[in-house]
Amino acid sequence: MIETILVLLIAGGSLYQLFSLFCIVSFFGPGITAQEEDTALPAVSLLKPLCGTDPELEKNIRSFCDQDYPEYEVLLGFTDPDDSGLPVAREHARSPECMLRVVVSSGTLGTNRKVSNLQGLAEAAQYPLLAISDSDMRAERTYLRRIIEEYRAGRRRGSNVGLVTSLYKISDPRTPGAALESLTLALDFIPAVLAVERMEGVTFGLGASMLLSKQALEEVGGFPAIANHLADDYQIGNRLSKKGYAVVLSKYVLEDIAGPMRIDDHVTHQLRWARTYRACRPKGYWGYGVTYIVPLALLLLAVEGPTPRALLLFGGTLALRLLTAFAVYRRIIRAQRWLRWLPLIPLKDILSFGIWFRSLWGNTVRWRGATFRVVKDGLIEPLPERR
Secondary structure (H helix, E strand, O other): OHHHHHHHHHHHHHHHHHHHHHHHHHHOOOOOOOOOOHHHOOOEEEEEEOOOOOOOHHHHHHHHHOOOOOOEEEEEEEOOOOOOOHHHHHHHHOOOOOOEEEEEOOOOOOOOHHHHHHHHHHHHOOOOEEEEOOOOEEOOOOHHHHHHHHHHHHHHOOOOEEEEEOOEEOOOOOOHHHHHHHHHHHHHHHHHHHHHHHHOOEOOOOOOOEEEEHHHHHHOOOHHHHOOEOOHHHHHHHHHHHOOOEEEEOOOOEEEOOOOOOHHHHHHHHHHHHHHHHHHOHHHHHHHHHHOHHHHHHHHHHHHOOOHHHHHHHHHHHHHHHHHHHHHHHHHHOOHHHHHHHHHHHHHHHHHHHHHHHOOOOOEEEEOOEEEEEOHHHEEEEOOOOO
16 A cells, blocks of 8 residues: 555656656747847846845855946845945945945834845835845846846736746855755756746746836835745735736846855755745645655655565656756756766755655744744744743
8 A cells, every 4th residue: 555655656756857847948948038229128226135244245246236237226235234244245335337335224124134124225226126136146247138128028928027036046066065955956946936837827936036116016015014924035926926917937047156055054944945835835835745756766665675666666766856957957057067966866855855744844944043933824923042
């Protein structure tokens, strides 16, 4: 009986892997729209909420200051006047090459301090279009042009585009923890988002990049409406979708600078993501368990022994995962150094399955040095620190 259940789960998960592989190849195929002339491009306020000094923060900021775009401003936001990242931000603000301002917000909207930071940035922004990007992201010079063109192309086709959001990758992890994070993004996160995009459309935002108008943001209550939610990016996209706006998934993928991430950092981050996902999308969360085909095949091997069927399914699941990895490499990553981490795929899958299983119970997460309880719909409540 157990063997039959495992075989059915592996079969279902393998079909999902094949479907997600198709989604990767088709989504990142040809068909990117041509760019418009500079005179047609609208001015944009680029908002970067910061907290502390992320790895290579200076280079991250510089990448957004070096955009090949006619008119935009960069706003770097903080909520602590003594934040360690402020000296780096102010140094960039002195550069005449970039229209950059530093914004320190004193007001608190709710539990999520990043949302309070974003509120201060939005109030200071002088342009009606906002491009929001997390502090650990790095962009190429074409970033703004690409997402603006996708925003405008959707509107030209008659779609009521409210948000353009972007995937992200880690192309050159330097530590095992960063490599596990990179493989998780490449083999789990990106395929899952693309599968959802193909089946039902995107109804959420991703913090790597979100392009939207101030007007659309105000129509869904603005930042005060999500001040007590952990996944503020998810909430913005989801509320816009419910309001009748289309959410467009960009073909532009940003670079996440993970730095010297430890394995325990990776586990903490993924557990926080899993519990937030469970609170926001419970149906999708339960279905996610079927995607771990390598651990399921190992369980079958342990239960059934080294039978031809068990060995064949184990080898087949590994082959599918490698095929997905190479598809992501060819279409998205494109950095040969990334390939050296592929032997970690079985370990990553076992660890990811364990994190998913652990996230079935409990609702506490660690974020930015604080502990929170995640409740229904991703709302968070602060918990006192243990001494």
